[in-house]
Structures are given as structure tokens and as C-alpha cells.
Amino acid sequence: MESYWNGPEAAHRRVMMKAAGYSDEDIKKKPHIGVPNSFMEGSPGSAHLRQIAEAVKQGIWEAGGVPVEFGIPATCGNIANGAEELKYEQVGRDIVAMSVEFVTKVHNFDGLVMVASCDNIIAGCYLAAARLDIPSMVVTGGSMQPGHHCGKAVVEADLDVARFSGAGDAYLDELEECVCPSFGACPSMGTANTMQMLGEVFNLVMPGTATVPASDNKKLRQARAAGKYAVELVKSGRKPSDLITKEVLLNSIMFDMAVAGSTNAVLHILTMAYELGIDITLKDFEKYAEEIPCINAVIPSGPYTVVDFHYAGGVPNVLKMLEDKLFTDVPMMTGIKLGDYLGKLTARPNEVIHSLEKPLFHEPGLRVLRGNLAPNGAIVRPTGVPESVKVMRGKAKVFDGDRAAFEAIESGNIVPGDIIVIRYEGCKGAPGMKELMLSIDALIGLGLHTSVGLITDARFSGFNFGAIVGHVSPEAYDGGPIALVEEGDEIILDTVKGEATLCVAEEELEERRKNWVCPPLKEQKGCLTLFAKNCRPAEEGGAMQPW
Incomplete structure (x- = not known):
């Protein structure tokens, strides 16, 4: 820090900081800590x-220390x-990871405290920490309180399902309000919430x-308190590469098996491992699926909310339940x-x-599926x-996209016993690996989730449940069997x-393969095209990590 901010060569840097209101002592003698803030007015998760x-x-x-706040992109997936x-x-x-990387590199921060709540935004902050490898931490925005309607606790996912269940406009208006x-x-x-916990x-x-x-x-x-501790973390020099070991991952x-986290957590854990050069694969998920049952009764695996989870002991209580299974000789942020x-x-x-001895389910919160339809793996949440x-x-019943499948469900062309196949919605095919909210919500709303299956190279929201299998790899765009x-x-x-x-016999599949033609990318410019050309496959995290 001193060489960057002290001496004649740093005069142009100091004057910029002074013009922004910082003193000589702040600039020259104190650790500079970036505060990337994913504030955005259009979402309760970030507003x-x-x-x-x-x-x-x-x-x-x-x-x-000297905090330097800056904005990073934030969205609410429910908007789309x-x-x-x-x-x-x-x-x-x-995009979030690159935004944090860009500002941090230019301003040469000594450490980071990122503020984030939601989905891929908080995952992007974790990825930025791994990539930059300077003392870093994240402060989460926490979870929402459940709503109440006619004496019953309700959450946003209830509204998604009600849209397709034949409920009238008046009922939907009531739910929207609460x-x-x-x-x-x-x-x-x-x-x-899965990523906040992780x-x-x-x-x-x-x-x-x-x-x-x-x-x-x-x-x-x-x-x-986190802001205070960040200064100590910077002074100690403890970096993500010191704290996120293979055993930690x-x-x-x-942990994810035990809480039945969102299937998207698989992508984020794999991406963290790749960024840090740690050898973690789907085989590790398969191994622990045989050992760790689900002990967490939060929606959709049980009736409770994350607010209930927190007051029931939260992450520390889950870790305590898993103590005999965990690698305990690993570092913690606190030293x-x-x-x-x-x-x-x-x-x-x-x-x-619950405890491991008396789990909520005698099956894991996540499971990897394999077979000739998913040679490199696919993911399901068995508890849902x-x-x-x-x-x-x-x-x-085969569809080249979520919208086409949704229209078939709505029109009554999907019946009990069918298995819906939705393809060309993977990392490259979408591009971007879309969440199939339309089809899944329609299945649940119409009660078909108890009799219809679905398999896709896309992914799902953590709200979703049913016989839904995602992350099929290789994806359709890459010529996978799907x-x-x-x-x-x-x-x-x-x-x-x-x-x-x-x-289907292998010989028949080979004949079909001869006639298969890779479709053109659905996007020809912008960040989706860059993603499609630079992302890793789903079984390696699906991030833009072409190195």
C-alpha cells in the first residue's frame, strides 16, 4: 500500500483521493478497504x-481503516x-465478479467487504474474492420475513404456483399484498439463502x-462488527486462498447436502474450486450424497422459512450436527x-x-444422476x-425451450406419466443456462408435479420442486445425447x-447423431455471446473461466 500511495510518483493518486474528501493520513497510513455494494432499488433483496x-x-x-464504497450490478431474478x-x-x-475485480485492481484496495444478498450476485462476490485473493469478506443482506394470509404463513413461491392453479384475480391480488x-x-x-449460508x-x-x-x-x-473485523483481517493478511482449502469446499x-440447498449451489461450489485451482468434481457430490441426509426442514423440503432456520440455530447449529463428518482441522476467518x-x-x-441420527429425510439434499442421457452428470434435489x-x-415430450414446454402444459398436451425434455437452454444453448420457472410453476400449479417428470440442460430456481432433473451435461448445444x-x-x-x-439403442443414437446439426447461437452480440464462447460446462461450474 505504501508504495502505491506514498512518494512523488503517487501524487496524482493522492490528489484524487483528497478531492474525494480523504485526508493525507487516511490516504498514506491506513488500509484502504473497498466496499462493493449491490444496492438496487428494484428488489427487496437489495433495496x-x-x-x-x-x-x-x-x-x-x-x-x-478507510472504506471506499462503490456500486456493483444487482438484479432480482424474480423480475425476469x-x-x-x-x-x-x-x-x-x-459480471459481478468482473466488476469487483475491475474497481479493486485500479484502486489497489488492501481488502474488501462486499455487501450482497441474492442468487448470482452474492455468488459473484464470492467468485471475486477467490479471483482477487486479497483479504475479503461478505456481509449478507439476510432473509425476508414470511407473509401471512388468512392465518397461514406464505412466501413468494406460493404466488408463483397460484398463478397457474386457476386462482382468480382477486385471490392473486390478496397474495401480492402479503x-x-x-x-x-x-x-x-x-x-x-443457500449462498448466504454457504x-x-x-x-x-x-x-x-x-x-x-x-x-x-x-x-x-x-x-x-464485520467492518471492524475486516481491518484486522487485512492486517493479518489472511486471504481466500489461505481460508478456502479443499477440505473447506x-x-x-x-453442508449443502444437509440443508437441501438450491441445485445452483453445485455450480457455484465448482466455480469456486476451479478459480482457486482446487480439484473438486461432481464425484465429490456423489460421495457425500451417500453419507449426508437432509436435516433441514425449510421450504421446499419442509414447512419452515429461513427466518425459522436462523432462530433454530442457523448455520452454526447445522455445522455442529455435522461435526463428526466434517473436516474440523481447517482454518476459520476468525483465526x-x-x-x-x-x-x-x-x-x-x-x-x-434435525440431527444426523434423526434426519428429516433418509436421503441427501442433492444427488447426481448419470446415464447415457447425462454422461457427464445431472442434478436433482431428492427431498423435493x-x-x-x-x-x-x-x-x-421434447421441446427446444421453456416457453414451448409451458404452452404444451397449459394446453393439456402433457399428461401423467410423461417425461418432459427441455433442451437448448444450457450454458451455451440459452445462452446463460436459464432457470425454467415457467414450466415448473405450471406443473406445480396444475398438480402435475406428482405424475410428470422433467429433464433439461437448463437449471431451476431453489424454489422449485418435483421430479425435475437439471444441469444435464453435455448440453444439447454441444451435441450431448439430450x-x-x-x-x-x-x-x-x-x-x-x-x-x-x-x-434407445446406441446404434440408433449414432444414426441420429449423423443427422444432428448444431444450431446457431441465439445471441450474436453482447454479454450472452461472450458467455457462450467463454464458459465452462455445467459440471465444471458454468462460469466464464476459459483459462
Whole structure:
């Protein structure tokens, strides 16, 4: 820092900082800590982050650092729910990471405290931390309170389903008024809350703070404490590469199995590993799926919200339940070992967070499927699959996109026993690996999720449930077997054993392959095209990491 801000060569830098209001002492002698803030007025997950960022900056000043706040992109995936633009969301992870990288490199920050809540935005912040490898942390925005309607707790996902269930406009108007009653991330095990929780396991979020609800003013107190601690983190020199080891990432996989996190977490964990040069693959997810059952009763695996989860002990309580399985001789952000931290905790099994001995399900929160339809893997959340469709053999109904499948569902062309195939919605095919909110919400709203399966090279929202298998790789655009499926082919989806099989002879598939033609990219310019040309496949995280 000193050489960058001191001496005659740095005069032009100092004058810019002085003109922005910083003093000579601030500029020359104190650690400069960037505060990337994903504040955005158009979403409850980010509209409250100005206040949280202010608390972070107060803590940094108090501890003798110099905060420099700057804005980073933020979106709300629900805004694009059902629209073609939803395919931008995963690309946003890379855009956020690059935005943080760009500003941090130019301004030569000594450390970072990123403020974020939602989906690919917070995942992008974690990716930025791994890429920049300077002392870094994230302060989460917390979760939203559930709403209440006619004496029943409701969340935003209830509105999504109600849209397709035949409910009248008056009922929808009532739900709209109450399903999102506060700031914060939607309080189910969607991607936002999954990634907030995983931040603690990654050693990028202060222990015990990830799930403090946005409406609890403890969030502000802890944001200020995080800002103070960031200065100590910078002085200690502890970087993400020191704190995010292979064993830490394996712990994150075990944690994700236990809480039945969003299937998107698989992409983000794999991307973190690739960025840090750590050898983590889908085989590691397969291994821990055999060992770790789901112990978390948060929607959609159970009836509770993330607010309930927090007050039931939150991330620390889950880690304590997993203590005998975890790698405990790993570092923590606070400078101690995980084992020392867990040794001071008392396990508190309850109706929200169960013990491993008495799990909520005797199956994992995530499972990898393989077979000739997904040679490189596919992903399902078994705890969200109804018993009636855990093992299916059905006829394929094939669609080259979410909208076409949705229209078939709406028109009654999908019947019990069918297996919907949606392709060309993967990393390159979309481009951007779209979430299939239209089709899935329609299946659930019409009650077909208990009798119809779906397999795709796209991904799903963490809100979704049913016999839905995503992340099929190779994707259709790359000529994967999913591109060769024809209407009426028999498919086996076994979410218990982990099988995705196309019941067509290999010779026939070879004949079909000869006639297959790769379609042109759906986008010919802009960030989606850059993503398609530079992203890794889904089984390697699907990020723009061509190196």
C-alpha cells in the first residue's frame, strides 16, 4: 500500500483521493478497504443494503481503516421470472465478479467487504474474492420475513404456483399484498439463502451472521462488527486462498447436502474450486450424497422459512450436527480452527434443524444422476421429489425451450406419466443456462408435479420442486445425447439410484447423431455471446473461466 500511495510518483493518486474528501493520513497510513455494494432499488433483496453498507463503513472507520464504497450490478431474478431475459441471471455472476475485480485492481484496495444478498450476485462476490485473493469478506443482506394470509404463513413461491392453479384475480391480488412483507431474500431454500449460508462455510461471512433476518436490527450491529473485523483481517493478511482449502469446499458440499440447498449451489461450489485451482468434481457430490441426509426442514423440503432456520440455530447449529463428518482441522476467518469453534457449541436438534441420527429425510439434499442421457452428470434435489415420481419410466415430450414446454402444459398436451425434455437452454444453448420457472410453476400449479417428470440442460430456481432433473451435461448445444431425444422415446429417471437413461439403442443414437446439426447461437452480440464462447460446462461450474 505504501508504495502505491506514498512518494512523488503517487501524487496524482493522492490528489484524487483528497478531492474525494480523504485526508493525507487516511490516504498514506491506513488500509484502504473497498466496499462493493449491490444496492438496487428494484428488489427487496437489495433495496436495504445502503444502510447495511453504512454500518460496515462505520466499523471500518472505527477500526482505523478507510472504506471506499462503490456500486456493483444487482438484479432480482424474480423480475425476469418466465421471461426470456431470465437467461441473463447466471451470466450476472461473472459480471459481478468482473466488476469487483475491475474497481479493486485500479484502486489497489488492501481488502474488501462486499455487501450482497441474492442468487448470482452474492455468488459473484464470492467468485471475486477467490479471483482477487486479497483479504475479503461478505456481509449478507439476510432473509425476508414470511407473509401471512388468512392465518397461514406464505412466501413468494406460493404466488408463483397460484398463478397457474386457476386462482382468480382477486385471490392473486390478496397474495401480492402479503407474500413479500419485508426487505431481504425470499425466505425459502432458494439460491439466495443457500449462498448466504454457504458463505459462512467458505470463510467469507462472519460466523453466525449469514441468516440474520433483514428485519432484525442485529443485522446492522453485525455489519458494523464485520467492518471492524475486516481491518484486522487485512492486517493479518489472511486471504481466500489461505481460508478456502479443499477440505473447506468439501465441508460446503456436506453442508449443502444437509440443508437441501438450491441445485445452483453445485455450480457455484465448482466455480469456486476451479478459480482457486482446487480439484473438486461432481464425484465429490456423489460421495457425500451417500453419507449426508437432509436435516433441514425449510421450504421446499419442509414447512419452515429461513427466518425459522436462523432462530433454530442457523448455520452454526447445522455445522455442529455435522461435526463428526466434517473436516474440523481447517482454518476459520476468525483465526481459529473449525474444531475449536464447534467445540464451544452445543447441538440443538429441533423441528427445523434435525440431527444426523434423526434426519428429516433418509436421503441427501442433492444427488447426481448419470446415464447415457447425462454422461457427464445431472442434478436433482431428492427431498423435493414426490414419492410417486421418485422412479419414473415414461415417454418423452421434447421441446427446444421453456416457453414451448409451458404452452404444451397449459394446453393439456402433457399428461401423467410423461417425461418432459427441455433442451437448448444450457450454458451455451440459452445462452446463460436459464432457470425454467415457467414450466415448473405450471406443473406445480396444475398438480402435475406428482405424475410428470422433467429433464433439461437448463437449471431451476431453489424454489422449485418435483421430479425435475437439471444441469444435464453435455448440453444439447454441444451435441450431448439430450439433443438426440425424439418424441415418444422412453426415458428412465431414477432419483433414488441416480439414473438418467434414454432407452434407445446406441446404434440408433449414432444414426441420429449423423443427422444432428448444431444450431446457431441465439445471441450474436453482447454479454450472452461472450458467455457462450467463454464458459465452462455445467459440471465444471458454468462460469466464464476459459483459462
